[in-house]
Amino acid sequence: DTINGAVTFDHVSFQYPDTQAAVLHDISFETKPGATVAIMGATGAGKTSLVGLIPRLYEQNTGVVKIDGKDITTLNTEYLRDAIGYVPQEIILFTGTIQDNIAWGKEDATLDEIIEAAKLAQIHDTIISFPMGYDTMLGQKGVNLSGGQKQRLTIARALVRKPGILLLDDSTSALDIRTEATLLQALRDVACTTFLITQKISSTLHADLILLLEDGSLLAQGSHEELLENCVLYQRIYES
Numbered sequence: 210d211t212i213n214g215a216v217t218f219d220h221v222s223f224q225y226p227d228t229q230a231a232v233l234h235d236i237s238f239e240t241k242p243g244a245t246v247a248i249m250g251a252t253g254a255g256k257t258s259l260v261g262l263i264p265r266l267y268e269q270n271t272g273v274v275k276i277d278g279k280d281i282t283t284l285n286t287e288y289l290r291d292a293i294g295y296v297p298q299e300i301i302l303f304t305g306t307i308q309d310n311i312a313w314g315k316e317d318a319t320l321d322e323i324i325e326a327a328k329l330a331q332i333h334d335t336i337i338s339f340p341m342g343y344d345t346m347l348g349q350k351g352v353n354l355s356g357g358q359k360q361r362l363t364i365a366r367a368l369v370r371k372p373g374i375l376l377l378d379d380s381t382s383a384l385d386i387r388t389e390a391t392l393l394q395a396l397r398d399v400a401c402t403t404f405l406i407t408q409k410i411s412s413t414l415h416a417d418l419i420l421l422l423e424d425g426s427l428l429a430q431g432s433h434e435e436l437l438e439n440c441v442l443y444q445r446i447y448e449s
């Protein structure tokens with residue numbers, strides 16, 4: 210049972226159990242399968258919290274989150290975790306080979322699957338440029354990867370599960386514009402719905418949908434052209 214990756218938020222509000230105020234207020238939006246969704250907003254606006262609701266890392270207090278039209282609270286958690294690739298804001302790599310780092314969490318992945326994920330994540334060419342290729346050691350006794358290389362490696366780790374939905378929490382911040390655009394196009398080509406938390410206008414240009422959060426509210430949503438026309442904050446970000 211694979212998913213198409215349509216995601217719907219219907220009047221979703223959310224508050225962490227240990228806090229006084231809600232961090233997300235009445236969020237509603239809808240994405241088509243395979244869409245690229247950029248999420249922007251200042252630090253603390255609620256970007257990480259919003260994407261965390263999709264794999265049910267947390268539960269919203271009101272409203273409904275749907276995947277392919279199904280309320281996610283009715284879906285099997287294992288199925289959800291398998292269908293959704295999540296690249297957290299904090300990168301975790303461990304001492305071990307590149308291959309093991311990509312396969313982390315899916316130890317039965319074949320080398321072919323690992324290579325396919327690395328290609329999609331735009332990191333395969335870098336890996337094969339190392340003398341030991343996929344057997345290259347990371348960590349103290351191994352190579353030191355650049356920030357952007359580490360980000361792509363963790364993206365490959367999420368892609369090895371062939372998810373229908375990919376959540377990238379600031380995971381392209383260290384990539385140059387061209388590499389990022391190639392990555393987003395590759396994800397589009399395999400019809401993987403991608404939520405990209407970003408501070409860069411370059412990543413929103415080609416998004417099908419931009420969600421602009423301010424203090425937990427959806428200040429504006431639409432395409433780059435629509436927001437440029439209708440949203441003063443977006444204009445300001447664009448011009449800065």
Ligand code: M5T
Nearest residue numbers: 225228232250251252253254255256257258259298
């Ligand atoms: C939104 C609070 C946080 C902020 C608001 C993860 C987390 C966040 N918060 C908690 O109370 N408990 C938590 O476990 O929620 O935070 P966010 O969603 O992390 O915001 P962001 O991703 O837009 O910010 P940043 O800095 O990553 O760009 O009030 O205190």
Ligand code: MG
Nearest residue numbers: 256257258298
């Ligand atoms: Mg965050």
